[in-house]
Amino acid sequence: MENKWVVYILSLAVFLIGTVEYLISGIIQTVAADLGVTTSSAGLLVTAFALSAGVGAPIVIAATIHLDRKKLLLMMLGIFMLSNWLVYVSPSFEMMLVTRMIQGLTGGVATVVAMAVSTRLVEEGNRGRAIGIILMGLSSSLVLGLPVGTFLSEGIGWRLLFIFIGLLGLVPLLVIYKKVPPIKAQEAVTPRAQLTVIKNKRILTAVVITLLYIGAYSTLFTYIAPFLLTRAELSASEISGILFLAGICSFMGSKMGGVIADRKGPKFTIYFGLSLQASMLLLLSVMDGVIIAHIVIIMLWMLATWATSPAQQLYLVTQVPHSPDIALSINTSFIQFGFALGSWVGGLVISNSSVEHLGWSGFVIALLSLLLAIRLFSFKKEQLSA
Numbered sequence: 001m002e003n004k005w006v007v008y009i010l011s012l013a014v015f016l017i018g019t020v021e022y023l024i025s026g027i028i029q030t031v032a033a034d035l036g037v038t039t040s041s042a043g044l045l046v047t048a049f050a051l052s053a054g055v056g057a058p059i060v061i062a063a064t065i066h067l068d069r070k071k072l073l074l075m076m077l078g079i080f081m082l083s084n085w086l087v088y089v090s091p092s093f094e095m096m097l098v099t100r101m102i103q104g105l106t107g108g109v110a111t112v113v114a115m116a117v118s119t120r121l122v123e124e125g126n127r128g129r130a131i132g133i134i135l136m137g138l139s140s141s142l143v144l145g146l147p148v149g150t151f152l153s154e155g156i157g158w159r160l161l162f163i164f165i166g167l168l169g170l171v172p173l174l175v176i177y178k179k180v181p182p183i184k185a186q187e188a189v190t191p192r193a194q195l196t197v198i199k200n201k202r203i204l205t206a207v208v209i210t211l212l213y214i215g216a217y218s219t220l221f222t223y224i225a226p227f228l229l230t231r232a233e234l235s236a237s238e239i240s241g242i243l244f245l246a247g248i249c250s251f252m253g254s255k256m257g258g259v260i261a262d263r264k265g266p267k268f269t270i271y272f273g274l275s276l277q278a279s280m281l282l283l284l285s286v287m288d289g290v291i292i293a294h295i296v297i298i299m300l301w302m303l304a305t306w307a308t309s310p311a312q313q314l315y316l317v318t319q320v321p322h323s324p325d326i327a328l329s330i331n332t333s334f335i336q337f338g339f340a341l342g343s344w345v346g347g348l349v350i351s352n353s354s355v356e357h358l359g360w361s362g363f364v365i366a367l368l369s370l371l372l373a374i375r376l377f378s379f380k381k382e383q384l385s386a
Contacts, residue, residue: 003121006179007130010114011137013077013172016165017107018138019145020084021049021339025222026150026243027158034158035093039226040347045100046222047340047347052101053108054336058329060109069183073113074176080106081169087162104336111138112332117183119317125262127317132258132310139250139306147244150225154236203319203327205376207334210312212369213274214335216281217305218342219349219362226355232291242295249299253306258314260307266315267377273308274373277301278366285359309335 024031024045032042064072083106086099111134118130149161220227224246225239234242253273261269280301287293316327342362349361 004133006121007118007133009172009175009179010118011133011140013073013169013176014111014114014134014137015140015145016169016172017080017111018141019149019165020080020103020162021046021107022141022146023149023158023161024049025224026146026239027153028223028225030153030158035096037093039223040351041093043222043343043347045096046218046343048097048100049104049107050218050336050339050343052104052336053111054104054333054340056105057108057112057336058333060105061112061329069113069117070176070180071182073110073117073180074173076106076110076113077169077173077176080110081166081173084162084166084169088159108332108336112329115313115328115332117180120183128258128262128310128314130258131313131317132254132261135254135258135306135309135313136251139247139254141247144244144247147240147242147247150243151237151240200319202376202379203316203330205372205379206312206316206319207331209270209274209369209372209376210331210334211338211341212365212372213277213305213308214338215341215345216277216362216364216366216369218339219346219365220281220284220342220358222339222343223346223350223355223358226350227358228291228294230354230356231294234291242298245295246298246302249302250306253303254310256303257307258310261311261314266311266318269311270308270315270373271370273304273311274366274370276304277308278363278370280304281359281363281366285357285363 024042028042029039031045032039035042060076061072080103083099083102086102087096090096090099115131115134118134119127122130145165149158152161224243228234228239228242257269257273260272280297283297284294284301287297313328313331316331320327342365345361345365346358349355349357
């Protein structure tokens with residue numbers, strides 16, 4: 001695969017973005033205590049990031065249709081890394097919300113552009129693998145960023161972690177500046193073009209599937225630390241270890257999903273991922289066994305969720321081959337809407353019931369996603385309108 005190492009550099013940038021987004025989930029109770037808010041309120045920091053990325057990314061991409069993708073990537077990634085300093089100095093919960101919105105907007109745009117650029121740096125037959133590599137960067141933030149950050153937060157403080165991530169961002173910024181070639185958008189990604197695409201029944205159904213399966217995932221994962229504490233008395237280092245294992249499975253799932261999608265096709269991979277995700281959430285809800293059993297189920301759940309993602313991305317790219325920016329920006333928005341939906345639903349469950357019931361909520365949403373996927377692939381082939 002040509003330019004493979006450049007794609008990995010793009011993946012590194014996405015890794016840092018993902019670490020900033022997910023880190024709150026591992027330290028949510030610490031952040032809540034420091035900012036003087038409840039755990040469910042601290043979950044809004046996840047929602048703010050996700051909504052800002054979901055709403056803002058398509059608007060910024062549409063407004064920069066004539067800008068070189070490389071320049072846009074450098075601009076957004078640079079602002080994103082600088083915003084980590086705001087986390088360190090934010091004195092209040094409200095200021096943190098604003099900072100998370102800035103991070104969501106710039107990080108969301110950078111992720112979309114990184115995926116779009118990766119599909120143009122490789123041969124057509126390797127697009128699924130390229131997308132999988134980018135998503136491996138996102139899932140790798142669960143492997144390293146989240147568990148390591150959770151562990152280090154007790155020693156150096158959670159705010160200092162964000163400054164460290166900002167400094168690490170200089171590495172991909174420099175390499176992208178030196179090695180990524182200028183890339184112009186293949187087609188103007190205007191709001192009208194996005195609306196035209198999403199009017200297609202197959203694409204609309206596909207992005208709603210994305211909304212639901214990511215929502216099912218985020219419902220539990222946003223509050224994974226307090227959920228685990230209902231199963232056993234665990235230290236911060238033990239929770240970090242579990243998150244590390246979960247991250248490895250998400251990493252493996254992204255890679256596996258990209259390879260299977262290229263070999264077996266998106267349909268097979270999507271069915272496999274959604275079915276396994278729903279099954280594992282159901283088991284987490286009904287099982288009262290030892291913590292080891294719960295950990296194994298969580299590993300399989302992570303594997304399934306992240307194996308679905310590259311298949312979804314590839315399916316949408318094939319539906320809009322003339323401009324992958326359109327499909328990827330729309331789907332990335334719905335990914336972020338899914339994170340916002342899940343963190344919101346999870347917060348409602350905790351406020352009105354118990355953290356132990358998060359699995360049931362996630363299962364219902366994942367089942368809806370699977371049923372919608374069955375509906376999607378029963379559609380007759382429909383051509384996009386020009």
